[in-house]
Amino acid sequence: MKENGRCITKLENMGFRVGQGLIERFTKDTARFKDELDIMKFICKDFWTTVFKKQIDNLRTNHQGIYVLQDNKFRLLTQMSAGKQYLEHASKYLAFTCGLIRGGLSNLGIKSIVTAEVSSMPAYPDTGLHPKTPRSQPELKPRVRCSTNCATQVLR
Secondary structure: OHHHHHHHHHHHHHHHHHHHHHHHHHOOOOOOOOOHHHHHHHHHHHHHHHHHOOOOOEEEEOOOOEEEEEEOEOOOOOOOOOOHHHHHHHHHHHHHHHHHHHHHHHHOOOOEEEEEEEEEOOOOOOOOOOOOOOOOOOOOOOOOOEEEEEEEEEOO
16 A cells, blocks of 8 residues: 555656646746636646646636636546446546646646545446446446546645
8 A cells, every 4th residue: 555655646746747847838928827717727728628638627716725627528537447446546647637737836836735536437438337337227328427626725
């Protein structure tokens, strides 16, 4: 278990460095951001689109430094099976992504804590069955869905 924690820390740190470099490249010709919310919108639209080929599905804030970015079809997890044996590996993909966001925000002058949560793993892509549904009673799903939330707390 200790080894897994070290692996996650390393991945988060790698993501941090990559996020710093990407933000530097993406914002070199961009006008200065007016506020924190403007920066978060940039992360959700431009940054996320460049990295994951789609925008964040939902951005929520409490206007007190907490932002929740929701991606309903997170590319790094949608190819994973819904089996419990894969759930432990999801944290590794999320650690890198949290580092990516934290590194990007850091280069934009925002010190933050970024955490991720998977509210649902993808359904079985071949059958369309929900993981908890017995095979005798199939529940059809229109698409593979994986909802991932990244909560970002700005430190002041």
